[in-house]
Amino acid sequence: MPDLLIELFSEEIPARMQASARENLKKLVTDGLVEAGLTYEGAGAFSTPRRLVLTLTGLTGQSRPVREERKGPRTDAPAAALEGFLRSTGLTLEQLEKRADKKAEVYFAVIEKPGRQAAEIVAEVLERTIRNFPWPKSMRWGAGNLKWVRPLHSIICLLGDEGGAHVVPMTIDGIEAGNTTGGHRFMAPARFPVSSFDDYAAKLRRAYVMLDSAEREAHIWNDAQNQAFARGWELVPDAGLLTEVAGLVEWPVVLMGAIGAEFLHLPPEVLQTSMREHQKFFSVKNPKTGRIEGFVTVANRETADGGATILKGNLKVLSARLSDARFFWENDLRVAKAGMGEWEEGLQAVTFHNKLGSQSDRIARMDALVNDVAPFMPGLNIDAAKVAAKLAKLDLRSAMVGEFPELQGLMGMYYALEAGEPESVAAAAREHYQPLGPTDVTPKALVSVAVALADKLDLLSGFWVIGEKPTGSKDPFALRRAALGVSRLLIENGLRAPLLRLFSAAAQLHVNHGSAASWEGVPADLLAFFHDRLKVFLRDQGIRHDVIDACLAMPGNDDLTLLVKRAEALQAFLGTEDGTNLLQGFKRANNILSQAEAKDGVEYAFGAEVKFAETDEERALFAALDAGAAAIKPAMAAEDFAGAMAAMAKLRAPIDAFFTAVQINTDNQIVRRNRLNLLHSIRALVGQVADLTKVEG
Template sequence: MTDFLLELRCEEIPARMQAGARADLEKLFRKEMGAAGVVLGQVTVWSTPRRLALIANGLAETTEAVSEETKGPATTAPQQALEGFLRKTGLTKDQLEVRDLKGKDTYFAVIEKPGRAVRDVLAEAIPAIVRAFPWPKSQRWGAASISTESLRWVRPLSGIVAILGEDLVECEVGGIRSGYATKGHRFHAPGDITIGGADDYAAKLSACHVIVDHAERQELIRDEARNAAAAAGLTLVEDEGLVIENAGLTEWPVPLLGRFDEAFLEVPPEVIQLTARVNQKYFVCENAAGKLANAFVCTANIDAVDGGEGIVAGNRKVLAARLSDARFFWEQDKKTALSVHAEKLGRITFHERLGTVADKVERVAKLARWLVEEGIVKGADADQAELAARLCKADLVTEMVGEFPELQGLMGGYYARAEGLPDAVADAIRDHYKPVGQGDEVPTAPVTVAVSLADKLDTLAGFFSIEERPTGSKDPFALRRAALAIIRLILENKLRVNLENVIVEAGFRQPFARQIDPTIAANRTFAQLSRFMRMGADAAVQFYQVARKGADTAAVEQAQKNTEKLYNFSAQILDFFADRLKVQQREAGVRHDLIDAVFALGGEDNLVRLLARVHALQAFVATEDGANLLAGYKRAANILRKEDWKADAIEPTGDEDPLENVDDPDMMHVYAVAREAREQLSHEPEPAEKALIDALDAAEPRAADAVAAEDFAAAMSALAMLRAPIDAFFDEVTVNDADSGKRYSRLALLARFRVAVHNVADFSRIEG
């Protein structure tokens, strides 16, 4: 067994491409070796700015013999098919095997391939790997580049080292032949270095100021950057992305601390950090008080003879120029009020069918005020919520955000505070984009919650109204993220929100809804809208004609169509929320079938209440009582299904709850059926029947009261009362009795049991 070393050397590889390149090199190498029958052990891949290196340990000297089988035509196929197969395989008819395949005799070609020298396999594989390499961007170079068939690489390829054990693997790619020689550090060791093999590769490069292991360079940067800051009495602001990027820019990293003019600290700290990070790849530091210090840590690529003083001085000069620009933007932007900046938003198109950013801001401002005035977001000042919403996008037209788009929102908060606006308004402008991702913090300040919620609701309603919805893996407008953010805002702030109402409210403000009569829109409620939409198009037109006192039919029909559109896409958004909630809760460890069991009840769009019910259900089904009750439910449901019991005669219809009171007509029918059946009996109900009836009489009102009080644990406890009686019922009572009266009565009793359980959750959706 022996080790193999491959190094592909070139000009500087962009840092952002190196991780992908390492993965691609290993994938291509394994593919080529697997196809040739080479058994691989450990494979290690490293990268520096000037090279990709791969070491494969424990390769055999020869490959194992392999047998390749190729299926051919059936023996009954035309002669031309057989002749084509023979030409393809290079065999004669006598060399083919005949096998039974699904009852049909079929020719098979079996070709035995002897083992090969692994060095020969590698010599063929290396050019294939280089030519197939999937760089995100690549180039051709030299005289050969006039041909589109010439070699492409991320930067001009300059050398190949390929050594198996101590032997050279001879190969050639684009005029570059493999050899033993590589290059060390560009300045410290620019000459050739002869590599003996995989064993001495890393050590020889390290002696020539090249740390070939990217992970080792990253660890060195982390430690030395912290040490440089600590030596100055400061704390490094950790930035793992910057660690990886600096490791991808250097072969011999040397972190150095420098200082910049303290006057620049007048600029917001995020601006300084972003300027240092994005433009110069520098770390920043904090002082003992946790405030940004006038210090930075840069990463040199050499051991300078002056200890790095010249490098630091040069970097300080470049950073000062960048910070001067940032300070200029900061001071210029502050000279104009945010309200004046906001006037320019009319020049920016949000979406061609949804208007400008100014149009969006207008919708968000009105929706934010409505959320506060309706008491959905409590503790917020409606005027402040509207003001914050009107100014929340104003920083998009500032010089600073034009230079650093990452600072949108954040800079608006700084400008608002500098302008003297209330802190609640400034905070809402700063944080209204949150939460952006799964790990982002969720705003809790009432004004911020109102603006953030309004902004995301408007986005969802707008794009759904123009049928720009996520499909499969495509979500160009980040609507899934917006829905998850709304869910998190509602749940973490415990907002008692009727989602249907707020979605319709957001929908009424979209461009298409302008043709809905404003008089009707001003007096709308979702309940009214739902009722006349469910009555059908004719009833909706009539509704409009009455409301508009005889307006022309064409205008009324157009208004009706837009209202129908509003109703339809609102229902689609609700389904979208349901899907997102299921995904979120599954990731949080909540069983998907339990979420389905509560969603299946319908009419529940208060997320706080819905999840409280789901969590109580999950706790209940994990108990012995819950598991046994579920088994009893499924048994009852199976019997009713086999008997073709008409569910619509005993289960909820419409929007009413049949267990709300004893006067409900549906439940009265259930009880009447049971009483009528019992009256036909020649004797009183059996003890187990009577026990189940008594248990239902006690459990139904308790469960209904608990659900109404949103005490879902108590509702589950009430259901637990049914566990023993239903078990006993099945043990002691024959449901399908020969006596039709008894049979009908007992089926009605099981139906009543099923309804009682459904009042808490749809147990038919629960697995197990």
Template structure:
């Protein structure tokens, strides 16, 4: 068995593309090997800023021999068909070079050949060349006179099989090609000389000696450990930022973490401004003080050997501090300039920002939010209607500020600072900062009453608008993040235990779009929420079919009440009464369905009490009435456990009915009345849930 080593050596690959490219390279090569009938033991891909590498172990040195079989014409077929088959397969005599074999459709000619496997070293070059040319990238480029596209200029290809370089190349166009070889380079500055490799172990060892850490996980660990140690030495901690850690891991091949200091004159800027400026522009890590708040130290990763305290390190740190001062001076300018005008004075400028071509401007959205937030405040305990309206009016105003123009990720956050500077109530300022939340399952969910009102209004207004113009999510496509908006609404309601009548709120949101004409969206939007709720509860182990069964009653738009009903139904079905009643319901429903199909009519009318004959059917009828009445009373008081208990009383009467009563009686009137009685079982159970939707 042999080993295949591949390295694609290029100019710096964007950090965000490296992991996906390494996975794609591994996938394409392993799929091609399987297609070529070449087995292997293991495959592992790696990425650094300047290289993609792949090692595959346990490859055979030759393909196995295979037998090819081709079916020809039927015995006695026209001469033209036989001649065509012989010519296509290079046969001169059917009798000698083909065999006649009996099949289900009669005797047919078959040609069977043994094909000797090729040497793996002969198969690989053409296979790899095609894969390298077709490697997918989110963005690619051409350079010089080349016609071949790649993410960045490609300088070399290592392709070593069984210790020897493969004979192949990747055509780049204009007569130029990158030839396969066994030579690569180390760190761009610390070890730029070329060296040859004979296999993966040799490759990895020589790369390390040439100041390149091949494994991303190892580089990531080194950065995290160095940063933590430096921060500890300065009495601070590294602000957690896993995304930035992943990004800088893809920017360096030989990580060296260094620490710099933020100028004292900038420390009065909001912490979010400091950390965002450092992160977005410079890829610096922020640090925090033990008592909380941003510290005046920052950490950065140099792609250079520069021990802490060395002359080189001091030079690098000084250069980064100088660059940061310029960045923060820009931030200081925006901070000072933005506060010269109150947020309220910025609201009219929102008319110049388009929210959506069919849904108007951001100013239009803000106008709708004011009314909708005030309406929602009626259902949020502790919410002040006027504060909700004020927060909604100012929520988007910071979009016109210089700071948010420079750092879009600070929208809402800067609005809070500017609102406090203007003397707005803290609840209003906090609502401005939090109204975009939650942005995902791991994001914080607002709990302050005014914040909840505005956050709900923002998301529900967006959902209503896009539903009205029929721009709903389809399949995996959701360009306006409407699924995320719905999940945000669900979290806001559930985590804050709000009794929010969604149908009424959806109607209020739709009425605010005065320039649009559309059918009522409440039903469709509620169905959409039901599907999103299933996703949320599935992750919590709740059965989706129970949600469907409760929602199918058509009278539930209060998510808290819906969840309580689902929980009561789940508990009921786990009891003997519940599981047996479900079985009995299905038996009754199947009988009714079969007879309705046979009779071509529906048995959904009333039961004639006077026509009931046997004690068991009379008892069942009486219990159906009691169960229906009991369930309705319990539901009206939202005692869902009691509602389940009411229908649980049906179990014994239903069992007794099936044990002693013949449904398909000879007398047609008696038969019809008993079918009506069976149908009434489902109608009674439907008071609490549609049992036909329950699986299992």
């Protein structure tokens, strides 16, 4: 069985596109081959800045013959129907077969397709893959029509087995497939032939190319760690940067340098961000001082001087970049120490949204919303929270955040401390953006939580008031993330806040601002949006969707902390034998009751009377329901859901015994009505805890 080697050799592919490109190459080619009738044993995809590579082992030499039968029109069908069938099959009338089919005679087409050689199929599939490759961005060059991410120079398409290897004949826009490739652009640019994947990989390594991106990442990380350790430093982990840098080099050479002493006073995040964003440098920390004091750069070649010239050039550029950062920092400190009034005035001219006013307007609304969330946050220092709300976004006008927007909030913390604000206020500037996603940390400090809630409530209510909600996959203002953020802030801090009231307060502020004439319908619609986001989040936490629905159907579902507490207790209860059996008994009772109410056109909601009970099991159920009501009501009042469900569990045996001993639809209409009312008592009592009609099973 032959093996297949494909290499698409081009100018440098952007690092951010390489991982998806190699996976797309693998999927498109293997799917195409399988669809055409070939099979394979294994596949591997690789990428470097200048090449995408696919290797397949155990490829079948040819596709199997195919015999297909198609049923056509009746033999007495109109001529147009017969002509259409002939066109679809590619056969003539003489090649069709007549067969009896029930009461008529119909035409059948027998289409036989012989097996095809693997080379022919590979050429077809690869050409289709190249011409339709899903690059995020692509380009044309020269006089051809081919589009690729960067100019494509050569193609290897090689089939090999025990008898040798041969090139699959194919030409795309003047590029003829062959068996040669090039090595490292600078260290071994000459082209050379290859005969198999093993031969290809070995020769590439001798030509200073590490084919496997995972190997390049490991080499960079290990070498950088060793060099840092030798100096008594520590490499700052950065998985994203590591992947990116591994996509920039074919032969990584790790070089380490020291940051100039004149820059060491800068905040570590400033140093790290500047080096990462501008020069793709890793940061190196001195554990004795806790400062970022060094950097790692990765060259794409070995040099006679051991990289000294490269390192010297990088240090020169780095010093210029850090000089800019130092200027921004020192200029911002001047404004911060003066109280940041300059930035506060500047935000009046910064539009947040053309329908929602300026950033200054937004700060005023956040300040007001702190008053609304404060009653639900016992222990909150409301004065500190209001100061924090006014300062949290002032760093948006700072020079540093203007250069590095990703530092917003963090720089606000530094500047607030320089302005003499307490740590709780400064921390809120950094933390009020959190959580930024389902795995991000959630603030715990009350001042930070209050400002974070105000920020997100203002954002959500504003866009709901002006009617700009997320649609499909489009969510340009990250409103889904904001809703999940509010939910996590409340749940993870155990806060009991009625969202409908907070939505109303936040929406009213936008109406007062003139964003809309009314906020009618906004709170209810926003709550439904929150419930949808919460369901996704809780499902990821392992809570069943039907359990969530059973709790959402209960009163007070705008108190998310209460809602989650109820859902967790219900899921735990349903996971027990008592819970499973009680659910079955409840569903049976509810089904019989619902059918009787639909048939009779009445609601059996009147109190059942024990005097009409005819059996001991019936009387035992009355007693159990009375005892259950006596236990469940105070448990629910105390929000002791586990206690309420423990009381519900005691209903299991009496309900089972009742259904075993009693016929509901008896001929005695008085007894029948009383038993149906008794079933209603079961539904009503259990319904105080959760709507079990929503639970599956």
